Amino acid sequence: xxxxxxxxxxxxxxxxxxxxxxxxxxxxxxxxxxxxxxxxxxxxxxxxxxxxxxxxxxxxxxxxxxxxxxxxxxxxxxxxxxxxxxxxxxxxxxxxxxxxxxxxxxxxxxxxxxxxxxxxxxxxxxxxxxxxxxxxxxxxxxxxxxxxxxxxxxxxxxxxxxxxxxxxxxxxxxxxxxxxxxxxxxxxxxxxxxxxxxxxxxxxxxxxxxxxxxxxxxxxxxxxxxxxxxxxxxxxxxxxxxxxxxxxxxxxxxx
Amino acid sequence: xxxxxxxxxxxxxxxxxxxxxxxxxxxxxxxxxxxxxxxxxxxxxxxxxxxxxxxxxxxxxxxxxxxxxxxxxxxxxxxxxxxxxxxxxxxxxxxxxxxxxxxxxxxxxxxxxxxxxxxxxxxxxxxxxxxxxxxxxxxxxxxxxxxxxxxxxxxxxxxxxxxxxxxxxxxxxxxxxxxxxxxxxxxxxxxxxxxxxxxxxxxxxxxxxxxxxxxxxxxxxxxxxxxxxxxxxxxxxxxxxxxxxxxxxxxxxxxxxxxxxxxxxxxxxxxxxxxxxxxxxxxxxxxxxxxxxxxxxxxxxxxxxxxxxxxxxxxxx
Amino acid sequence: xxxxxxxxxxxxxxxxxxxxxxxxxxxxxxxxxxxxxxxxxxxxxxxxxxxxxxxxxxxxxxxxxxxxxxxxxxxxxxxxxxxxxxxxxxxxxxxxxxxxxxxxxxxxxxxxxxxxxxxxxxxxxxxxxxxxxxxxxxxxxxxxxxxxxxxxxxxxxxxxxxxxxxxxxxxxxxxxxxxxxxxxxxxxxxxxxxxxxxxxxxxxxxxxxxxxxxxxxxxxxxxxxxxxxxxxxxxxxxxxxxxxxxxxxxxxxxxxxxxxxxxxxxxxxxxxxxxxxxxxx
Numbered sequence: 001x002x003x004x005x006x007x008x009x010x011x012x013x014x015x016x017x018x019x020x021x022x023x024x025x026x027x028x029x030x031x032x033x034x035x036x037x038x039x040x041x042x043x044x045x046x047x048x049x050x051x052x053x054x055x056x057x058x059x060x061x062x063x064x065x066x067x068x069x070x071x072x073x074x075x076x077x078x079x080x081x082x083x084x085x086x087x088x089x090x091x092x093x094x095x096x097x098x099x100x101x102x103x104x105x106x107x108x109x110x111x112x113x114x115x116x117x118x119x120x121x122x123x124x125x126x127x128x129x130x131x132x133x134x135x136x137x138x139x140x141x142x143x144x145x146x147x148x149x150x151x152x153x154x155x156x157x158x159x160x161x162x163x164x165x166x167x168x169x170x171x172x173x174x175x176x177x178x179x180x181x182x183x184x185x186x187x188x189x190x191x192x193x194x195x196x197x198x199x200x201x202x203x204x205x206x207x208x209x210x211x212x213x214x215x216x217x218x219x220x221x222x223x224x225x226x227x228x229x230x231x232x233x234x235x236x237x238x239x240x241x242x243x244x245x246x247x248x249x250x251x252x253x254x255x
Numbered sequence: 256x257x258x259x260x261x262x263x264x265x266x267x268x269x270x271x272x273x274x275x276x277x278x279x280x281x282x283x284x285x286x287x288x289x290x291x292x293x294x295x296x297x298x299x300x301x302x303x304x305x306x307x308x309x310x311x312x313x314x315x316x317x318x319x320x321x322x323x324x325x326x327x328x329x330x331x332x333x334x335x336x337x338x339x340x341x342x343x344x345x346x347x348x349x350x351x352x353x354x355x356x357x358x359x360x361x362x363x364x365x366x367x368x369x370x371x372x373x374x375x376x377x378x379x380x381x382x383x384x385x386x387x388x389x390x391x392x393x394x395x396x397x398x399x400x401x402x403x404x405x406x407x408x409x410x411x412x413x414x415x416x417x418x419x420x421x422x423x424x425x426x427x428x429x430x431x432x433x434x435x436x437x438x439x440x441x442x443x444x445x446x447x448x449x450x451x452x453x454x455x456x457x458x459x460x461x462x463x464x465x466x467x468x469x470x471x472x473x474x475x476x477x478x479x480x481x482x483x484x485x486x487x488x489x490x491x492x493x494x495x496x497x498x499x500x501x502x503x504x505x506x507x508x509x510x511x512x513x514x515x516x517x518x519x520x521x522x523x524x525x526x527x528x529x530x531x532x533x534x535x536x537x538x539x540x541x542x543x544x545x546x547x548x549x550x551x552x553x554x555x556x557x558x559x560x561x562x563x564x565x566x567x568x569x570x571x572x
Numbered sequence: 573x574x575x576x577x578x579x580x581x582x583x584x585x586x587x588x589x590x591x592x593x594x595x596x597x598x599x600x601x602x603x604x605x606x607x608x609x610x611x612x613x614x615x616x617x618x619x620x621x622x623x624x625x626x627x628x629x630x631x632x633x634x635x636x637x638x639x640x641x642x643x644x645x646x647x648x649x650x651x652x653x654x655x656x657x658x659x660x661x662x663x664x665x666x667x668x669x670x671x672x673x674x675x676x677x678x679x680x681x682x683x684x685x686x687x688x689x690x691x692x693x694x695x696x697x698x699x700x701x702x703x704x705x706x707x708x709x710x711x712x713x714x715x716x717x718x719x720x721x722x723x724x725x726x727x728x729x730x731x732x733x734x735x736x737x738x739x740x741x742x743x744x745x746x747x748x749x750x751x752x753x754x755x756x757x758x759x760x761x762x763x764x765x766x767x768x769x770x771x772x773x774x775x776x777x778x779x780x781x782x783x784x785x786x787x788x789x790x791x792x793x794x795x796x797x798x799x800x801x802x803x804x805x806x807x808x809x810x811x812x813x814x815x816x817x818x819x820x821x822x823x824x825x826x827x828x829x830x831x832x833x834x835x836x837x838x839x840x841x842x843x844x845x846x847x848x849x850x851x852x853x
Contacts, residue, residue: 057741062664089743099738102757112742115752117279161738168743283747290662293654297675297721300714304682307693362589370583371590379594381841386597388768388837390775392804393826396811397600400822429593457579480681487683489778490804494812518685518778525692525782542689546682553681557674 006030007172007202008054008091009071015049015226018063023049025226027068031172031219036194036203038213038234041223042249047206050223051174054204055091056084073171089116092165096177098157100149105141108149108160112168127167135163136193155186162193166201173197175205179212191216210250214238222246308546312539319533324540329500329515331524336537338544340502344417344514345486347503348496351421351510352428352485357478359425360432364477367433368440369462387430395491398423403495411511415497418510423491428481435480439473440466472559479556483549486518493519517541604827611824620790625810626817630825632792636800637774637832639793640784643709644773648716649766655717656724656762661750680718684778687715691783704797708784712773719769727761728754760847764840771836775829777804787813803829 008031015024024046031037039047052058053070056077070077077087089112101108109128118124128145132138137159141152149160158178165173175194179187187208194203194216207213213220217234222243230243241247315324319336326337363383367376402422403414411418443466451461467474497513500520504512521538528535619629655672663669691711701707731754739749755762777785785805793800807825810817 055741057737060737060740085743085745088741092743093741095734095738095741097734099734101735101738101753111739111752112744115739115742115744115748164742283745286747287662290654290658293651294658294663294672295668296651297655297672297679297717300717301675301678303694304686304690307690307698308686310698311689311693359589359593362586363593366586366590370586379590382594382597384837384841385601385834388771388775388833389600390777390804390829390833392775392777392807393604393830394600396807396822396826397604399811400819401603426593426596433593457575459579459582460575463582483681487681487686489683489685490808494808518683521685521689522778522781525689530697539689539693542686546686549681549683549686550678553678554674556681557677560677561670561673 005074006071007033007073008204009069010050011069011071013050013053013066013068013070015046015053015058015067016065017061023226024053027223027228029221029228029231031202031204033202034198034200035218036198036205036216038217038220039204039206039223040210040213040220040249041229044225045223046226047223048176049226051093051176051204051206054172054174055088055093056082057088057093059084085115089168090170091172091174092168092170094158094161094165094173094175094178096180098154098161098181100152100157100160103149104146105149105152105160106145108164109167112164116168127169131163131167134166134193134197135159136189137163155182155189158182158186159190159193162190166197170201172202172204175203177206177208179208187212210238210252222249224249305543305546308539308543312536312543314531314536315533315540319537324537327502329520331528331534331537334533336533338517338520338537338541340500341515341517341520341541342544343502344496344500345516345518347417347509347514348420348424348492348516349482349485351417352424353478353482355421355425356428356432356481356485360429360477360481361436361474363429364433364436364440365462365467368437369458369466383430383433386426391427391488391491394423394427395494398491398495406511411508413497413513415495415513416511417496417503417514420492420496420514420516421510423495424485424488427488427491428484431484432477432481435477436470436474439470439477442473443469476556476559479552479559483552483556486552487545487549489518489522492516493522498523517545601830604823604830608820608823608825608827611820612827616821616824617828621788622790625788625814626821630803630806630821630828632789633801633803633806633825634828634832635792636786636802637804637829639705639800640708640712640780640802641770641774643705643796644712644716645766645770647709647713648720648769648773651713652717652720652766652769653724653762655721656728657750657755659721659725660728661746661754676718676721679714680722682715684715684776685781687711687779688781688783690714691779696783702797703782703784703786703799705784705793705800706796708780708800708802711779711783712776715776715779716769716773719772720765723765723768724758724762727758727765730761731757760843763847764844767836767840767843771833771840774836775804775833777808780805803832 010027010029013024013027014022016022027050039050041047049058053066058064058066066078072087072091101111106128109131110124113124113127129138132141137156140156149157152160162178179190182190191212194205197203205216207216214234217238219232220234220237221231222229222237224245230237230241230246237246238250241250315336324336325339326335327339328335328337329340367379371379398419403419405414406416406419407414447465447469448461451465456464496516496519498515498519499513500515503509503514521541524534525538528538616629617634618631620632621630622628659669659672663672688711691707695701695707695710696703735753735757736749739753740746744752780802784799784802786799786801787809789799789801803825807822807829810825811822
């Protein structure tokens with residue numbers, strides 16, 4: 001047991017989709033501040049579902065049921081009084097497929113802020129520049145901030161999406177397989193950015209592969225069929241896993 | 256969780272100053288409320304339409320015995336309000352229209368969906384949209400000045416007949432029939448078609464034996480909505496069917512006799528009746544009958560469409 | 573091979589029938605243009621009717637139709653767009669939604685003359701608006717609802733889900749997402765639907781018969797509570813109710829009405845295709 005309180009504490013969480021399919025079963029784990037936490041497992045093991053629960057994007061599944069508690073800074077995020085939009089600004093998400101919104105690069109970066117009611121031009125300009133620098137995209141796009149975001153390459157688009165989340169200055173960044181469509185070079189640059197960002201943010205990521213997970217993780221959790229099999233320090237879980245199933249997966253014996 | 260402090264109300268809202276957030280939240284609440292109201296108002300409107308028809312039409316219902324209301328003599332000046340001839344008129348014209356429009360529309364849909372090359376499709380589809388856009392009064396006008404004389408020359412006693420009305424109506428319901436049939440054909444899984452062609456069936460055999468049966472329920476809907484449109488059509492029918500409120504004599508030349516439909520009766524006579532008179536409320540009573548007929552047809556078609564959509568959605572999973 | 577011949581024959585017949593549908597449409601339009609074009613003149617478009625409508629122009633009717641179309645727009649848009657947003661974004665898969673959809677299918681199927689009766693009973697008499705532009709616009713507006721709702725809903729549903737998810741994940745509320753992402757992207761489709769609906773309304777006669785249309789009214793309406801002439805009704809009047817009407821005026825009126833309605837349809841199509849081409853995703 002660690003002495004530092006968990007940034008996010010997931011306690012006994014079950015998730016069932018409207019059609020009765022159980023996606024998560026009895027998940028409990030803690031995620032600490034300013035670490036890179038890797039969630040890995042075969043496809044359909046519940047990783048994405050768990051990510052989407054953290055900022056309540058799971059609300060979009062109308063007939064789904066959630067049981068259990070998720071505490072963010074000690075506060076239950078399923079409390080009816082929670083301002084969900086505010087929660088999503090503090091736990092921000094980057095998706096597997098780069099998804100710029102229609103509009104310019106600048107529009108994309110300021111979207112979340114504008115929706116939060118921030119209109120001060122100076123603040124917006126500052127945030128645009130800082131977030132682009134953090135995502136290692138500033139030099140490439142600083143001269144064309146008002147061009148369409150769709151004109152960027154796939155790798156640039158994904159870094160734009162990362163920057164778009166960073167512009168909100170969240171506490172936690174959640175990344176769902178952010179390098180799935182990227183070439184090795186872009187992947188490397190995203191991974192590098194993550195190491196820098198760790199200084200300021202808590203990062204939760206579903207990696208593209210076990211290898212990527214082991215490269216970047218401070219701690220990691222292995223999910224299988226909606227159950228948490230094992231959680232622990234990266235140095236332990238990727239090197240000498242306690243559970244046979246984790247070992248099988250890591251060594252490529254299934255999945 | 257007992258220790259949750261009170262000031263955590265509105266947690267995670269730290270980005271906005273609280274008064275502005277509360278104001279914005281309230282505006283959104285009102286907007287979302289209005290949107291829900293707009294959605295539900297459609298039900299309210301159907302109800303209101305029925306209510307106002309009833310409100311003006313009940314007098315007819317109360318003052319005239321039902322047997323007489325459905326009697327076969329329509330002669331309002333002498334207080335004969337039997338709407339049976341009008342119902343028969345509407346039905347005959349509609350049946351005629353469907354008999355003409357069904358083969359034309361279905362075949363055109365098949366042609367568009369299965370046989371037409373791309374360039375033809377790109378010309379034909381807008382043309383059919385144009386047909387849907389021609390106001391009924393313009394088609395009625397043409398039927399009146401151009402088509403009716405031709406039909407009279409063909410030997411009919413008058414050019415204003417069931418046939419004239421059916422022909423015009425058929426073309427008016429074609430866009431509905433074609434577009435819904437096309438959707439139905441399009442919804443047939445591609446595998447059916449490829450499978451049949453692969454085992455050596457000709458294009459025609461594939462269409463006739465495989466695609467049409469598979470699209471059957473969609474085609475039924477197309478016909479029903481076509482009927483619904485035809486039975487409610489007013490201006491064109493009023494101008495070309497001769498407006499004789501009598502039941503046509505059965506016989507080979509029946510389709511060349513004039514009739515008067517329910518819709519035409521309302522349109523032609525409402526302008527001349529005194530408000531609140533018996534005649535006036537009988538016209539509303541005809542409106543009620545029309546409303547009930549189309550409501551029945553459309554609800555049934557809507558239900559069929561619903562089950563179809565449901566089936567398709569399940570098929571995707 | 574016999575089978576192949578049968579196939580050829582079938583295809584031939586099918587093509588012939590399709591031609592039977594298409595050729596009359598073209599004939600109708602060409603016929604009206606050819607017969608009506610001679611009547612069209614500056615005076616015809618800008619002057620009021622004279623001499624029991626057998627001379628002069630049709631300007632009051634044109635203007636009346638324009639006013640009514642605009643009134644229809646005002647009456648129909650808020651409710652139609654709201655209902656479309658409701659169906660596409662808010663309605664769950666439940667009984668209530670089922671009822672709303674059923675209501676819309678039925679609204680689309682109610683005969684236009686029944687809308688006319690409703691307008692007479694509800695707006696002209698019950699609300700005491702009299703036969704007036706307001707009563708006519710409201711009647712036409714309600715009649716136009718289902719067309720606009722259906723096309724607008726389709727346009728909204730065509731906006732890819734991922735934009736909604738991204739917008740929400742960036743802390744936008746549901747309404748902000750609709751307002752800033754969904755509606756702008758659905759706009760071309762919505763505009764197309766609105767224009768199509770209005771073109772339908774502009775050509776309708778039955779709903780305005782008892783709610784607004786004037787037989788003959790050489791001066792222009794002064795307020796929304798006045799009657800007005802309208803092209804479709806005018807065409808009906810001069811072709812069937814006035815003996816000795818010159819045919820050229822009748823065809824000319826039909827041509828003007830047809831042009832107004834079809835140009836609206838054309839605008840709708842152009843909006844749809846051009847905006848679609850400009851779309852980035």
